[in-house]
Amino acid sequence: MTLKDSTTLKQLDSAHHLHPFTDFKALGEEGSRIIVDAHGVYIRDADGNRILDAMAGLWCVNLGYGRKELVDAATQQLTQLPYYNNFFKTSHPPAVELAATLCRLAPQHMNRVFFTGSGSEANDTVVRMVRRYWALKGRPQKHWIIGRENGYHGSTVAGMSLGGMAPMHEQGGPCVPGITHVRQPYWYGEGLPDASCEDPESFGRRCAEALEARIQELGADQVAAFIAEPVQGAGGAIIPPDSYWPAIKEVLDRYDILLVVDEVICGFGRLGEWFGSVHYDLTPDLMPIAKGLSSGYLPIGGVLVGDRVAETLIEEGGEFYHGFTYSGHPACAAVALKNLELMQAEGIVDKVRNELGPYLASRWKALEAHPLIGEARSLGLIGALEIVADKASGQRFDKALAVGNLCRDICFETGLVMRSVGDTMVISPPLVISRDEIDELVRLAERALDETLRRLEAQGVSIASCEQVES
Ligand code: PMP
Numbered sequence: 211m212t213l214k215d216s217t218t219l220k221q222l223d224s225a226h227h228l229h230p231f232t233d234f235k236a237l238g239e240e241g242s243r244i245i246v247d248a249h250g251v252y253i254r255d256a257d258g259n260r261i262l263d264a265m266a267g268l269w270c271v272n273l274g275y276g277r278k279e280l281v282d283a284a285t286q287q288l289t290q291l292p293y294y295n296n297f298f299k300t301s302h303p304p305a306v307e308l309a310a311t312l313c314r315l316a317p318q319h320m321n322r323v324f325f326t327g328s329g330s331e332a333n334d335t336v337v338r339m340v341r342r343y344w345a346l347k348g349r350p351q352k353h354w355i356i357g358r359e360n361g362y363h364g365s366t367v368a369g370m371s372l373g374g375m376a377p378m379h380e381q382g383g384p385c386v387p388g389i390t391h392v393r394q395p396y397w398y399g400e401g402l403p404d405a406s407c408e409d410p411e412s413f414g415r416r417c418a419e420a421l422e423a424r425i426q427e428l429g430a431d432q433v434a435a436f437i438a439e440p441v442q443g444a445g446g447a448i449i450p451p452d453s454y455w456p457a458i459k460e461v462l463d464r465y466d467i468l469l470v471v472d473e474v475i476c477g478f479g480r481l482g483e484w485f486g487s488v489h490y491d492l493t494p495d496l497m498p499i500a501k502g503l504s505s506g507y508l509p510i511g512g513v514l515v516g517d518r519v520a521e522t523l524i525e526e527g528g529e530f531y532h533g534f535t536y537s538g539h540p541a542c543a544a545v546a547l548k549n550l551e552l553m554q555a556e557g558i559v560d561k562v563r564n565e566l567g568p569y570l571a572s573r574w575k576a577l578e579a580h581p582l583i584g585e586a587r588s589l590g591l592i593g594a595l596e597i598v599a600d601k602a603s604g605q606r607f608d609k610a611l612a613v614g615n616l617c618r619d620i621c622f623e624t625g626l627v628m629r630s631v632g633d634t635m636v637i638s639p640p641l642v643i644s645r646d647e648i649d650e651l652v653r654l655a656e657r658a659l660d661e662t663l664r665r666l667e668a669q670g671v672s673i674a675s676c677e678q679v680e681s
Pocket of ligand 1: 472
């Protein structure tokens with residue numbers, strides 16, 4: 211493809227392309243930024259700007275850009291067998307090998323995988339499997355699935371129903387019936403501002419009590435599963451208090467409820483373990499995966515299935531009426547396999563746990579000294595900054611100011627991709643980022659925060675009181 215010039219590309223984009231999670235009209239007026247190539251942790255736009263991608267694309271380019279080994283794996287597979295399906299008693303080597311490799315890397319009790327094309331499709335599969343499991347156990351009334359407010363599990367109808375994003379429910383409803391949501395373990399956003407919450411640990415336990423209360427309300431014999439991300443990603447890189455997961459586990463065990471751990475972001479090294487479930491010592495029944503599985507080079511997802519559920523589906527289930535044309539697509543599977551091979555050969559997961567995660571944490575925490583930052587948190591290579599109007603009280607800026615979006619746009623101008631979730635700035639850089647690049651990331655973030663502060667002050671926004679000063 212010969213590249214059209216930047217202005218023509220922007221015009222054509224505005225004229226014909228409806229972007230995901232985008233205000234179509236606003237983007238049509240502003241125009242988009244066209245990304246043309248990338249290497250390592252940097253992307254480059256059609257206007258020639260080099261930008262440090264601290265979001266690894268969309269939480270997925272874990273091995274960084276420009277890995278020839280992944281390109282070669284795709285080319286080789288596309289040449290040999292570009293497509294065949296896994297329906298009707300057929301299979302192919304990349305799907306077989308990827309399934310076996312994943313089950314070797316997964317927690318010991320997970321020995322089966324069902325492939326999908328994305329994380330959303332993985333979560334659709336979760337709904338089908340969970341309900342099928344309980345039906346096969348002779349308890350079809352056990353059908354409620356409990357998710358969390360502000361959780362994210364995808365954008366298909368089932369994915370958005372499992373997720374707890376209120377604006378998505380308002381547009382996409384009615385949601386899939388039999389799904390409900392409980393409070394999220396968001397200490398800075400919901401625990402700290404609540405005068406009755408003493409500390410993060412008691413808040414974490416309180417969130418587990420909220421889950422138990424909902425189970426009792428619905429009736430334990432009606433509740434099939436609880437679904438959650440180990441660390442909430444799209445909700446704002448929300449790291450739960452240490453008390454949270456042990457307390458949740460106890461509740462689920464008490465009522466015989468399946469645990470679904472959505473590893474779409476946390477899986478494949480992001481938290482310094484192969485899976486977030488390992489970091490939090492969880493024993494999931496189902497683990498949806500995607501994104502980092504192929505470092506985003508080609509689309510692939512899946513659900514890792516624990517023995518308890520798998521054995522029931524296999525022994526008692528007969529045909530499972532579910533699957534996708536691209537379940538286990540050969541080229542995607544070959545790239546994922548090569549991606550996992552490279553991650554192992556390069557010791558990426560250990561490096562995140564022992565070196566890069568702690569290094570980022572120390573540099574990132576220093577941003578708490580900035581006048582706009584109420585909290586800087588990170589775990590492994592995921593992190594967040596809470597932008598506040600008043601550091602002492604944690605008071606937020608008026609929503610209408612859209613300070614997070616302002617900061618995100620300034621980041622782009624500064625040469626950094628950092629995403630905003632309300633006024634929470636999040637990062638999730640490629641796992642191959644170096645210490646020097648982490649230094650640069652933090653420097654650019656600080657520069658963007660300084661510029662955000664300067665522009666707010668120029669607008670007459672008061673920083674310590676959250677009130678707009680009349681000029
Ligand atoms: N689960 C989680 C935790 C996610 O973060 C995402 C995507 N951001 C999804 C599921 C959906 O994945 P996809 O966009 O590949 O459908």
